Amino acid sequence: MNRRVSSEVCRERVTAGEYDVRRILISRNLKVIAGAGAALLLTAGGVGAAQLDKAVNLSVDGTSTATRVFGSTVGDLLESEGISVKDGDVVYPAVDAPLSDGDTVTVRYARMLNLTVDGETKQIRTTETTVDAALLALGLRTDGARISVSRSQSIGREGLDLTVITPKAVTIVADGKTTKKTVAAATVEEALTQLGVDFDSDDKVSPARATALEAGMKVVVKDVRSKKSTRTETVAHKTVRKESADLYEGTTKVATEGVDGLRRVTLRTTIVDGKVTKTERVSSMVTKAPIAEVVLVGTKSRPTTSTGTSSGSTSGTGINLARADMWDRVAECESGGNWSINTGNGYYGGLQFSYTTWLAYGGDDFAQRADLASRAEQITVANRVYADNGLAQWSCKG
Amino acid sequence: MSPHSSSRQGLPEVAPDPLPIDVVDNHVHLDIGRDGAEPLAVGEAIRRARAVGVTRLVQVGCDLDAIEFTVEAVDRFPEVLGAVALHPNEVPRLASAGTLSAAYDVVERAAGHERVRAVGETGLDYFRTGPDGVAVQQEAFRWHIDLAKRLGKALQIHDRDAHDDVLRVLEEEGAPDRTVLHCFSGDLPMARECVERGYYLSFAGTVTFKNARALRDALSVTPLSQVLVETDAPYLTPSPHRGATNASFLVPHTIRAMATALNVDVPTLCTAVSDNSERIYGPWS
Numbered sequence: 001m002n003r004r005v006s007s008e009v010c011r012e013r014v015t016a017g018e019y020d021v022r023r024i025l026i027s028r029n030l031k032v033i034a035g036a037g038a039a040l041l042l043t044a045g046g047v048g049a050a051q052l053d054k055a056v057n058l059s060v061d062g063t064s065t066a067t068r069v070f071g072s073t074v075g076d077l078l079e080s081e082g083i084s085v086k087d088g089d090v091v092y093p094a095v096d097a098p099l100s101d102g103d104t105v106t107v108r109y110a111r112m113l114n115l116t117v118d119g120e121t122k123q124i125r126t127t128e129t130t131v132d133a134a135l136l137a138l139g140l141r142t143d144g145a146r147i148s149v150s151r152s153q154s155i156g157r158e159g160l161d162l163t164v165i166t167p168k169a170v171t172i173v174a175d176g177k178t179t180k181k182t183v184a185a186a187t188v189e190e191a192l193t194q195l196g197v198d199f200d201s202d203d204k205v206s207p208a209r210a211t212a213l214e215a216g217m218k219v220v221v222k223d224v225r226s227k228k229s230t231r232t233e234t235v236a237h238k239t240v241r242k243e244s245a246d247l248y249e250g251t252t253k254v255a256t257e258g259v260d261g262l263r264r265v266t267l268r269t270t271i272v273d274g275k276v277t278k279t280e281r282v283s284s285m286v287t288k289a290p291i292a293e294v295v296l297v298g299t300k301s302r303p304t305t306s307t308g309t310s311s312g313s314t315s316g317t318g319i320n321l322a323r324a325d326m327w328d329r330v331a332e333c334e335s336g337g338n339w340s341i342n343t344g345n346g347y348y349g350g351l352q353f354s355y356t357t358w359l360a361y362g363g364d365d366f367a368q369r370a371d372l373a374s375r376a377e378q379i380t381v382a383n384r385v386y387a388d389n390g391l392a393q394w395s396c397k398g
Numbered sequence: 399m400s401p402h403s404s405s406r407q408g409l410p411e412v413a414p415d416p417l418p419i420d421v422v423d424n425h426v427h428l429d430i431g432r433d434g435a436e437p438l439a440v441g442e443a444i445r446r447a448r449a450v451g452v453t454r455l456v457q458v459g460c461d462l463d464a465i466e467f468t469v470e471a472v473d474r475f476p477e478v479l480g481a482v483a484l485h486p487n488e489v490p491r492l493a494s495a496g497t498l499s500a501a502y503d504v505v506e507r508a509a510g511h512e513r514v515r516a517v518g519e520t521g522l523d524y525f526r527t528g529p530d531g532v533a534v535q536q537e538a539f540r541w542h543i544d545l546a547k548r549l550g551k552a553l554q555i556h557d558r559d560a561h562d563d564v565l566r567v568l569e570e571e572g573a574p575d576r577t578v579l580h581c582f583s584g585d586l587p588m589a590r591e592c593v594e595r596g597y598y599l600s601f602a603g604t605v606t607f608k609n610a611r612a613l614r615d616a617l618s619v620t621p622l623s624q625v626l627v628e629t630d631a632p633y634l635t636p637s638p639h640r641g642a643t644n645a646s647f648l649v650p651h652t653i654r655a656m657a658t659a660l661n662v663d664v665p666t667l668c669t670a671v672s673d674n675s676e677r678i679y680g681p682w683s
Contacts, residue, residue, distance in 0.1 A: 087449045088416045097411065110416060115665070124418040124665050125451060138418055139654075139663040 057104040112159040174221040235261035237290035247298025258293025333396030414650035417451030419668035422675035425628035432632040447646035460485035472513035481516035489538040490531035515679040517546040518554020552576035589616035600626035603636030606655040614659040622670040
């Protein structure tokens with residue numbers, strides 16, 4: 001690793017018969033002189049008569065021909081045969097080597113392989129003439145590999161495009177079973193196909209099926225199925241209030257009985273490896289329209305007695321708006337503040353009175369059910385309940 | 399067919415088969431002849447190397463004459479980049495002659511050349527230099543490390559029988575980003591240490607020798623991203639020409655032995671060596 005050149009070594013002269021390619025020479029005083037000239041071939045010193053006509057064997061890319069040549073070097077033979085060599089070509093013996101009668105001269109031309117191994121492309125030079133020999137010479141491990149051309153395919157001087165997919169050990173998880181396999185595939189999808197793993201377009205494959213397959217990869221296939229089903233649901237009817245001058249104020253009357261409708265709902269259930277993971281509504285269609293309930297609300301003034309009370313209101317129907325703010329909050333929570341709601345759940349109105357509670361506290365002073373009474377009337381009844389039990393009956397506490 | 403066996407002395411006549419992908423010989427002494435013979439002319443050395451896929455060289459000049467030669471060579475040949483330094487065995491000689499600081503000036507000026515891309519070979523050599531030279535060698539090594547960092551050049555390290563001290567000094571000074579252990583000669587634990595530190599390991603013909611199992615073990619733990627090849631020509635000729643004169647066109651022998659030790663195919667190794675070299679030394683043209 002460490003050798004000095006002593007500065008006394010003179011590297012100056014060109015002796016006859018030496019290469020005369022561009023040359024750096026260092027003289028004793030270390031001035032560098034560039035030699036000119038580009039002649040590549042050796043000029044032989046002293047050509048003798050014995051070198052006139054030689055019988056030689058010329059092998060070019062494995063094809064041998066016997067030929068005769070005048071000249072003294074391998075280079076002379078190549079020139080007379082019209083063979084030009086460039087970087088990467090093999091000539092044996094070397095171009096400047098002397099030629100003797102009976103010699104064999106071997107020429108192997110370099111050719112370029114456009115080699116793609118597992119998706120990575122390289123330009124590769126080889127002097128081999130078949131795919132098999134080239135792969136061997138390059139030390140490429142191709143046991144079990146898939147190659148885009150036949151291994152015995154010859155490689156012309158124009159070169160060849162070659163794709164190699166090497167085998168890779170992978171772990172496959174499918175149908176709940178884990179197996180280790182070796183497969184020569186470029187992508188996850190190709191590997192599954194080659195290994196005969198059943199999967200369809202719905203199934204979930206990870207990594208994604210277009211992913212380049214790598215050694216050591218774990219590929220998980222989940223069986224995904226979906227099932228459609230239908231069920232029938234009720235559609236709650238609406239309640240419409242209409243003022244009626246035929247009825248006294250504070251009284252109501254059902255003009256049209258409400259009837260709930262029906263709708264058919266289509267559902268899709270997703271099942272991954274046998275377990276339900278998701279249920280979605282896909283569509284719904286009303287098969288029987290609901291009929292709205294029509295409630296008439298009286299507007300006719302009650303006849304007043306000539307010696308009636310100054311307030312003009314009957315004691316039994318006295319409105320009590322105490323804690324109105326609290327009741328509004330309870331209503332907001334119970335019914336979204338909809339004082340005329342009737343969802344069919346057995347509870348009615350903004351404060352969701354049951355029918356029995358409503359009657360027990362004299363709600364029928366105002367209306368048959370809570371949802372048919374006004375907000376003020378419902379609050380009045382609620383205050384009566386409150387006087388007995390506080391808010392115990394309500395799950396919403398305002 | 400006449401015999402064309404290579405002689406033990408002189409340059410082998412038979413060129414190896416060309417490499418599939420072009421590589422770099424990242425350490426060669428084009429100016430040095432061997433066994434009393436002239437070195438191959440630079441143009442001829444390049445032509446022969448190119449014919450087998452060794453298309454780029456790093457010429458290393460590590461004494462004053464060689465530094466001047468190196469600067470001339472990198473100016474003339476697009477295939478050649480340079481590295482300059484004072485060799486660790488040169489340093490004690492210059493110091494005792496009292497010309498060391500003048501020599502530093504020469505190195506620093508040459509290292510500033512645009513096509514001189516590395517400071518080297520510098521380092522420690524306890525094989526040729528006795529205990530009295532150690533202090534001045536270490537001092538010079540530190541100076542070269544600092545120079546490489548100041549100029550933003552790579553560092554090529556010579557280490558002969560001085561593994562521990564080379565690693566210690568590099569640690570103390572702080573190695574440049576691109577540090578190459580030229581002709582790596584350490585064992586497996588040292589290779590691991592160097593790999594961990596991010597150094598590049600450059601392997602020469604010695605890796606092909608039958609008895610160099612320890613070196614191949616060291617190579618086998620070197621990642622492809624940190625591996626380089628060199629000839630150190632005219633020395634360290636690879637098998638099957640061991641003992642003959644070395645030249646860059648013999649690199650394919652070393653590459654093929656390395657691919658076997660690394661358990662990779664030849665094109666993969668060539669690509670890695672080429673990429674690493676361009677990353678360390680920059681583009682040749």
